[in-house]
Amino acid sequence: xxxxxxxxxxxxxxxxxxxxxxxxxxxxxxxxxxxxxxxxxxxxxxxxxxxxxxxxxxxxxxxxxxxxxxxxxxxxxxxxxxxxxxxxxxxxxxxxxxxxxxxxxxxxxxxxxxxxxxxxxxxxxxxxxxxxxxxxxxxxxxxxxxxxxxxxxxxxxxxxxxxxxxxxxxxxxxxxxxxxxxxxxxxxxxxxxxxxxxxxxxxxxxxxxxxxxxxxxxxxxxxxxxxxxxxxxxxxxxxxxxxxxxxxxxxxxxxxxxxxxxxxxxxxxxxxxxxxxxxxxxxxxxxxxxxxxxxxxxxxxxxxxxxxxxxxxxxxxxxxxxxxxxxxxxxxxxxxxxxx
Amino acid sequence: xxxxxxxxxxxxxxxxxxxxxxxxxxxxxxxxxxxxxxxxxxxxxxxxxxxxxxxxxxxxxxxxxxxxxxxxxxxxxxxxxxxxxxxxxxxxxxxxxxxxxxxxxxxxxxxxxxxxxxxxxxxxxxxxxxxxxxxxxxxxxxxxxxxxxxxxxxxxxxxxxxxxxxxxxxxxxxxxxxxxxxxxxxxxxxxxxxxxxxxxxxxxxxxxxxxxxxxxxxxxxxxxxxxxxxxxxxxxxxxxxxxxxxxxxxxxxxxxxxxxxxxxxxxxxxxxxxxxxxxxxxxxxxxxxxxxxxxxxxxxxxxxxxxxxxxxxxxxxxxxxxxxxxxxxxxxxxxxxxxxxxxxx
Numbered sequence: 223x224x225x226x227x228x229x230x231x232x233x234x235x236x237x238x239x240x241x242x243x244x245x246x247x248x249x250x251x252x253x254x255x256x257x258x259x260x261x262x263x264x265x266x267x268x269x270x271x272x273x274x275x276x277x278x279x280x281x282x283x284x285x286x287x288x289x290x291x292x293x294x295x296x297x298x299x300x301x302x303x304x305x306x307x308x309x310x311x312x313x314x315x316x317x318x319x320x321x322x323x324x325x326x327x328x329x330x331x332x333x334x335x336x337x338x339x340x341x342x343x344x345x346x347x348x349x350x351x352x353x354x355x356x357x358x359x360x361x362x363x364x365x366x367x368x369x370x371x372x373x374x375x376x377x378x379x380x381x382x383x384x385x386x387x388x389x390x391x392x393x394x395x396x397x398x399x400x401x402x403x404x405x406x407x408x409x410x411x412x413x414x415x416x417x418x419x420x421x422x423x424x425x426x427x428x429x430x431x432x433x434x435x436x437x438x439x440x441x442x443x444x445x446x447x448x449x450x451x452x453x454x455x456x457x458x459x460x461x462x463x464x465x466x467x468x469x470x471x472x473x474x475x476x477x478x479x480x481x482x483x484x485x486x487x488x489x490x491x492x493x494x495x496x497x498x499x500x501x502x503x504x505x506x507x508x509x510x511x512x513x514x515x516x517x518x519x520x521x522x523x524x525x526x527x528x529x530x531x532x533x534x535x536x537x538x539x540x541x542x543x544x545x546x547x548x549x550x551x552x553x554x555x556x557x558x559x560x561x562x
Numbered sequence: 563x564x565x566x567x568x569x570x571x572x573x574x575x576x577x578x579x580x581x582x583x584x585x586x587x588x589x590x591x592x593x594x595x596x597x598x599x600x601x602x603x604x605x606x607x608x609x610x611x612x613x614x615x616x617x618x619x620x621x622x623x624x625x626x627x628x629x630x631x632x633x634x635x636x637x638x639x640x641x642x643x644x645x646x647x648x649x650x651x652x653x654x655x656x657x658x659x660x661x662x663x664x665x666x667x668x669x670x671x672x673x674x675x676x677x678x679x680x681x682x683x684x685x686x687x688x689x690x691x692x693x694x695x696x697x698x699x700x701x702x703x704x705x706x707x708x709x710x711x712x713x714x715x716x717x718x719x720x721x722x723x724x725x726x727x728x729x730x731x732x733x734x735x736x737x738x739x740x741x742x743x744x745x746x747x748x749x750x751x752x753x754x755x756x757x758x759x760x761x762x763x764x765x766x767x768x769x770x771x772x773x774x775x776x777x778x779x780x781x782x783x784x785x786x787x788x789x790x791x792x793x794x795x796x797x798x799x800x801x802x803x804x805x806x807x808x809x810x811x812x813x814x815x816x817x818x819x820x821x822x823x824x825x826x827x828x829x830x831x832x833x834x835x836x837x838x839x840x841x842x843x844x845x846x847x848x849x850x851x852x853x854x855x856x857x858x859x860x861x862x863x864x865x866x867x868x869x870x871x872x873x874x875x876x877x878x879x880x881x882x883x884x885x886x887x888x889x890x891x892x893x894x895x896x897x898x899x900x901x902x903x904x905x906x907x
Binding site (some may be wrong): 223263264363377378379407408409410411412413415416434435436437438439440441456460465474475476477478479480481489490491492493496497499516 | 628629644735736737738765766767768769770771773774792794795796798799832833836837838839840841842844845848851853854856857
């Protein structure tokens with residue numbers, strides 16, 4: 223059994239405008255030492271999925287169904303006080319914007335010490351030593367002095383390192399990283415992704431990486447889940463999802479990207495239309511209104527996730543042979559374009 | 563190869579044709595002060611520190627660089643939303659460096675901006691029609707009835723439904739709002755559009771729609787673009803030439819193809835190598851990547867000599883003492899470096 227198993231997760235929010243179906247039957251599993259990337263656009267449900275694992279979507283207007291098994295224990299069934307024992311300690315989290323996840327009025331050292339002492343019965347000075355070591359480990363220069371810095375005194379990259387240090391100081395089994403490099407410059411992104419990879423290799427933690435950036439996925443993920451309208455529409459090994467994807471939405475995501483190798487003046491191939499409203503989700507396959515390959519059955523029946531190869535599942539009504547043929551044609555058109 | 567002294571840089575080196583925009587030795591320092599009544603100056607942020615650059619009419623010039631390198635300040639100097647500390651800004655041959663607000667107004671219709679955040683750059687309490695038509699009203703262009711038709715035609719052109727003239731911004735998605743911002747920028751039929759991170763807040767599928775639109779509009783309206791973005795793939799896609807900025811200075815200006823295939827400046831090389839490519843083989847590529855250590859130095863006290871020398875893997879003694887001039891390296895590549903890359907035979 224995997225370390226983290228998400229089973230048929232459904233999350234709905236009651237709002238003034240109607241019921242928002244943020245997550246609709248998501249099942250994922252994550253093993254020790256592996257990185258699972260979840261990609262999708264805004265409103266795909268990728269962040270809500272991660273927040274729900276941490277119990278952070280337990281709001282008065284939310285209904286959560288399904289199971290989140292951590293080491294066999296259902297986190298969704300735990301009362302908040304018990305969940306708090308796992309949160310931070312066994313499951314760490316890094317958010318996109320370190321400025322809003324660090325308290326602006328406390329020194330970063332104090333914040334890390336506080337995180338340690340919330341879970342472990344250690345003296346302040348021992349916790350402080352560990353905080354300093356953690357800062358050193360994530361590559362912060364002069365860690366002893368930096369303990370006494372306030373978040374605003376640090377650059378964006380340094381703040382994100384502090385967040386990572388804080389997440390890792392308790393040596394969690396699972397690290398959830400929600401768009402960890404989105405707010406950072408590319409040169410800093412390189413440093414942070416390097417750091418996450420290295421720490422994972424050293425500690426064997428499982429990483430759940432949520433991102434909209436397929437480049438980040440290519441560099442860090444072992445498996446990739448593509449989410450659309452609260453559902454996983456395709457799941458497989460990173461090489462499969464980026465190299466030979468079979469879902470029209472995944473094709474669209476990849477085709478939308480400008481690439482450094484493109485011929486100048488080449489047109490991009492965006493996905494038509496807008497991402498769907500999660501209150502009025504399209505019938506059948508939720509992607510059908512934007513899908514250039516949709517046919518009669520697509521608006522009628524929601525396609526189930528079915529195996530299409532080893533470790534590869536796809537939710538699409540197109541016949542597997544047709545999907546492979548179209549995928550291949552798209553890829554050869556793309557490489558032909560960049561050569562010419 | 564010829565050394566071009568900064569003060570005598572002229573347009574043949576710096577642009578492809580008759581320049582629409584020319585900036586020379588442009589400097590913008592922001593004083594850092596303390597105290598309310600007796601303000602003491604403690605230092606200066608050297609946001610833009612001697613930039614010389616020209617943009618030819620009809621050209622799309624990309625501007626890349628990391629947070630704090632001064633690219634947005636440069637954009638606001640070019641459009642004269644900020645007044646330079648020193649140096650000159652020429653627009654269509656006219657010196658606008660220190661023009662008063664009132665005397666700038668007639669020129670404003672010629673240069674417009676598109677901003678990053680389609681949420682904060684549109685007034686939530688005005689209708690879309692009023693937002694797009696506002697520049698016409700301020701510039702007193704055209705009769706009122708004509709304005710409405712003009713705005714609706716433009717809405718259709720940028721992919722908005724003209725019937726949504728009386729709707730409010732909150733009724734639109736992020737991508738649609740960016741279309742509103744684009745229509746507003748185009749309504750006075752400007753010559754120059756300065757776009758500051760116009761697609762970085764958008765989802766990839768929507769980003770591609772907007773990039774295609776910007777390209778089509780450039781051809782249709784004969785626009786000149788100064789296109790600022792931190793995403794190198796995006797900049798490459800839109801731009802004829804790309805300028806790379808580091809700590810208030812331009813370190814390289816090269817044609818898009820040349821920059822991406824054979825960067826001259828080590829900083830350009832490092833930036834390009836940092837891009838995460840959505841390709842299954844990216845991990846191998848990541849192994850020989852150039853990782854720049856630490857953060858860029860503070861723009862309050864930029865390093866002597868070449869500003870990049872503190873993080874440069876090719877730096878030698880001369881780099882910390884002598885500032886390298888911008889030099890023409892042929893094949894449309896200009897760079898300021900003592901140890902230029904990819905220039906030997």
